[in-house]
Amino acid sequence: SKPAETPKAKVLKVGSETTFAPFEFQDEKSKEYVGFDMDLIRAIGKEMGVEVQIQSMGFDGLIPALEAGNIDVAISGMTITAERAKKVDFSTPYYKSGLSMVVKVDNDTLKTFKDLEGKRIAVQIGTTGAMEAKKIKDATIREFNNAPEAFMELKAGGVDAVVNDLPVNEYYIAQAGGKDAKVVGEPLTSEEYGIAISKKNTETTEKVNKAIEALKKNGEYERIYMKWFGK
Ligand code: GLN
Known part of the structure; x- marks a missing residue:
């Protein structure tokens, strides 16, 4: 009989504009994409049981790439705005900014x-x-x-x-x-970052939200936050 094949993990295609430290940037030595968002999306991928693949692209190309189905999610320090929410869905907010x-x-x-x-x-x-x-x-x-x-x-x-x-x-x-x-000066705005996902892909949005919730409960979100923002 044939040996059972190891099932391949599903791939989560992630788009990001990777020059936005400390959220996403390229480590000079390892050339890996690192940062708060990168750790968070990898932890989310682990929760979802999928393999995370990061694609670097221009910030203004992220929503079009989601709409075209070229990526599954975009994590890029992206502020949840009403205008963007007409085109894509957002996960629950994961970071307060301004x-x-x-x-x-x-x-x-x-x-x-x-x-x-x-x-x-x-x-x-x-x-x-x-x-x-x-x-x-x-x-x-x-x-x-x-x-x-x-x-x-x-x-x-x-x-x-x-x-x-x-x-x-x-x-x-x-x-x-x-x-x-x-x-x-004082911060001009109060904004929240969310992970953007195609409106056609509500299942992914639900899974991402569940993963964020789990990471907040099990302390992993806090650990990643402290790694990048702890003083
Ligand atoms: N938070 C800002 C926005 O969503 C900037 C994001 C970024 O430059 N990566 O527009």
């Missing part, structure tokens, strides 16, 4: 969002940061493919400020940008 601003370390005039009127602002294309910055009176908005490019433009003097998610700004300042830049 927008803040980054200016040059020696800038003493830009302290609040009000001070950004008439200024040059760098943002990442397709993000809540881009949406909010566009509401600022007379501001010139420069859109970049990712947050690191926006930070680089600030460093180069091409813009006066970057508007972007607070935890990512803080991580940038702590890791690399601290000599050149600083985070100022």
Whole structure:
């Protein structure tokens, strides 16, 4: 008789814009995608009994990729918004965030969002940061493919400020940008991140939500949170 085949685990195709530390970024040595979101989705995959495969893509390509069925879920520090929820479903919220601003370390005039009127602002294309910055009176908005490019433009003097998610700004300042830049002002918004899933795929949404619940109950969510955000 033939030996029984080991059943292959189902694959969960995960899309992410992987230059958004500490949520998703590439480890320089191992070249692996690491970060809070990456640990969380791998833990979710384990709960679901599926093999997680991460695909890196542009942030503004994530929802189209879900709609086209090229990926099963998107985890990318993505804020749950009413507009996005028209196109995709979201898991239960898994992280509280908000927008803040980054200016040059020696800038003493830009302290609040009000001070950004008439200024040059760098943002990442397709993000809540881009949406909010566009509401600022007379501001010139420069859109970049990712947050690191926006930070680089600030460093180069091409813009006066970057508007972007607070935890990512803080991580940038702590890791690399601290000599050149600083985070100022109160958070502009209160946002929640969710995992985006195709509206056609309600079964996956239910399984993802169940997995998140289990990880919160068994302490794994807390462990991952402390790994990336514990002081
Ligand atoms: N949270 C922001 C948004 O959803 C930014 C996400 C990101 O740049 N990865 O628009």
